[in-house]
Amino acid sequence: MGDIALVVDETIKRICSHKGVAGVMIVNGDGIPIKSNLDNALTVQYASLISLLVSKTRSVVKQLDKSKDDDELQSIRVQSKKHEIVVVPDFDKAHEYTLIIVQNHS
């Protein structure tokens, strides 16, 4: 298995072992899911909606960067009544992969 495939699998396995983790997805730079432990329909929905949210949030961070030099989005946490969605854009810099973790409130 190629290096990156190994990284992807290891990452998902490690995260899934945490209590309360309902879903783990990895999305590429085009918003296409390349790995997920959720069903296909839900995965595609998360991938497209969260990719839009990442680009929106990235532009907010850039616009709010007074010195306009190098502030960079690192993560987004969305807390709702039912769960928490943690998004780590470019968690794998080389491949522009975004990690999405869905945690149910315990």
Added chain:
Amino acid sequence: MGDIALVVDETIKRICSHKGVAGVMIVNGDGIPIKSNLDNALTVQYASLISLLVSKTRSVVKQLDKSKDDDELQSIRVQSKKHEIVVVPDFDKAHEYTLIIVQNHS
């Protein structure tokens, strides 16, 4: 001073006392800032950008709510290289006020 003005002032004072807090703002349901300890230009910029981000994130939460019944956005945390922005929509339910806190990384 009216009750809500007191709540607003107390909230800002309490949060500002925390180490690393660079900015605290309260924005009304129309995205208009009603209180801030940042300069006016930056406050207006935060208020408009973050209000857009809240409505975008709210719609993502609603669309991802499989049972379509009552999931609700509670908070957003945006982590960037320079700081963390914590957003609590409707922190004061009666007035639809959104709280925005900007923390520098210590």
